[in-house]
Amino acid sequence: MIPWRRVAWPLAGLPVLALLAFGLTRDARRVDSPLPGRLAPDFVLETLDGDSVHLTALRGKVVLVNFWASWCLACVAEHDVLVAAQRRWGPEGFQVLGVVYQDTRPNARQWMTERGGDWPTLFDPGSRMAIEYGLFGVPESFLVDRAGRIAFKQIGPVSGDALARMVPPLLAGQTTSETVEHRSPGHVRSSPEFPTAGGERREP
């Protein structure tokens, strides 16, 4: 005879375990993003060399807006992916735009000299553009199609595979967009969603 009373106690714990195991398969931080499919927020920003770049002026190209910082570890590996992408698709109308996030000009210049990369490096005073784009942290990238709409958003380092899947159709003029953002490990979550005051940043 099975001693049901003894077996029943431990069995009572199983539903809890099942629920928790289910929880592990979810990503609590994955949220539907309103950005993909919308027009990319416009900006005019100054580059390291003092030129200015206007996003609207690049309409007709496929643009990858990439937020990074020299203190960001995951950006190191991502950088090589960007270099390869610019080299491969640049002639067909693909353009990387690097946006330096919470960092200094000398750090950014040293980084670009050491690691290479033939694209404009932009400065974002007061992180205004980062706020416009609803940045979570770095690295984070937004792929803009030829019509100026955000086709794809990547939180965390962007992979070569993802670009190989997304960029050629966009270059071919398609505007299909994925409606959720993608996340990869190695992303520095910079700003926890605490109730902070909405003060404006003053340029130091």
Next chain:
Amino acid sequence: MTRFVGQLAILLALATSAAGALLAFAAARGARSLFPARRAAGALLALVALAVLAMEYALLRHDFSVQYVTQVGSLETPVFYTIISLWSALEGSILLWALILAVYTAALAQWQRRQPDAGVATGGGYTLGTLFVVNVFFLLLLAWPANPFGLVSPAPMNGPGPNPLLQNHPFMGVHPPLLYLGYVGLAVPFAFAMGALFSGQLGPAWPRAIRRWTLVPWGFLSLGIVAGAWWSYEVLGWGGYWAWDPVENASFMPWLTATAFLHSVMVAERREMLKTWTLSLVIATFLLTLLGTFLTRSGVIASVHAFTQSLIGPFFLAFFGVTLLVALGLLAARAETLRAPAQLDSPLARESAFLANNLLFVAFTFVVLLGTMYPLIAEAARGVKVSVGAPYFNRMNVPLALALVLLSGLGPALPWRRGSPRAVLAKLRWPAVGAVVVGIVCAAVGVRAFGAWITIVLAAMAVGLLVEETIGPARARARAHGEHPFAAVRGSVLANPRRYGGYIAHFGVLVAAVGIAVSASYRREREWTLRPGQSAVYGRYAIQLDSVWALEEPHRDAVIAGVHAFRDGQPLARLYPRLNYYRNSNQPIATPAVREGAEDLYLVLSAYAEDGSTATVKAIITPLVTWIWCGGIILAAGVVFALVPARVARR
């Protein structure tokens, strides 16, 4: 080199704790000496301490080839915050966890050496062995999924620094260690419970040992929770101290069950009743610490405190599952032995009060657990994401909390076994009169919020009973020995530190309860945009903005408003609310300026004009917030008093 030392120390500590577990269990089974296992406990502590020192060295040297340092370190972070960044991210906080666990393990081994009889009677090797197994789990985390000493190559030149909120206030150096001393220490009572169940030593020794070994972590946990509330009040700039966030709940649930345990264990000790229940509470407390950590560290539930998700989720789930099944299985297997020889004699008895207390605490725990887990349940059942907010928790828990305050004003009046209604009423007479007087006075001076009023009245009744319980025995003593009344109070209190320590802790909780009720009911706030030199009046208060200026510090920039505060026309304080801008965050962190008192004046700089011509300042006025912090300190004093052994106190 540092990496190598740290890695090696962790691997050796892992091997040592595994060996310690085997040695301890072997000693328990073969009745061999526990000496080698005790040695292992000492070695374990030395090795984990070495790993922590290696990490601190790497942090202070800004050794960015160490994975954890690249995550939380930066050249600009001040030294103090660099040292405490040991616990500002996942891997480091697990390292701190392992250190505290090793300290408790070594302390338990020492205790078993000094008190061999009590050690054997409380499971001996099984107890120590269980604690070693818990060590094995946490060291396994450090060796594999949460390895802080991983290699980063090429090493970056600088790192992002700790999360801005964790380097915004020195209290960050106090709150996490206190909380961990409590949270981690609850593994020791669990080890005692498992030791008792494994060995079948279910006699009178274990309740006493577990009670003392629970009081220490419980005291730390209480202080840690209060310190966390105070930190959130001082740092987060919303004027509150508790938000029912999953991480707050994770620390609060074990506190609730541990508190229930501290009451039920007295019944187990005196009357040998409620033993299964009491052991279940100890086990539930430990399981809730694991569950809380799992929920908040694995990314299962989104929380403002949650760290990035990692492989530790599955590890925690596996450990939680094994612990749950083994503990419940053992309890079931020993159910017959644990059956109480006696039954409740009368509803009008101390035992019944403790039972009611336990039911309320467990209901409280269940409400908090349900609210914390509900998002997960809803997603599993309906596939939608929901969040459970403060209104649910407040509506469900406030009646339970009030019932507990009421009970604390009745329970101590009841004698063990069977009380006579007449004697109980005699004890309650003066406290009840006092409560009625307090209630009338409060209503007369304008306490109109019912929640605050009823809390004050019930707390007054409970405090009255504590006074009665102190004066009553002293009066009898004074009559018997002809002592001076003060000497008699002193004598009777010192003769029973355990009881009066408990009363002091009760008093602390009551003080905090009044603080919570009044501050929640009478909080008010207002916001103005002021030009320098301009002032604004708010009730009895006036504030005048002097100037707004920017300040550059190595690790952050800040905008500061200098404000003169007045009360009733008299200068009160000069306050400097500020907005801090950290490099690794695009949101400013508002740091409030607080003038503490019977009524706190809490100023937040919420916005400013870029040219410094105006600043928007919010004032939050909250009465009796300080009572909450004082209550926590009084409670801790009660724990200390209860732990002072009676003979030392008599001396």
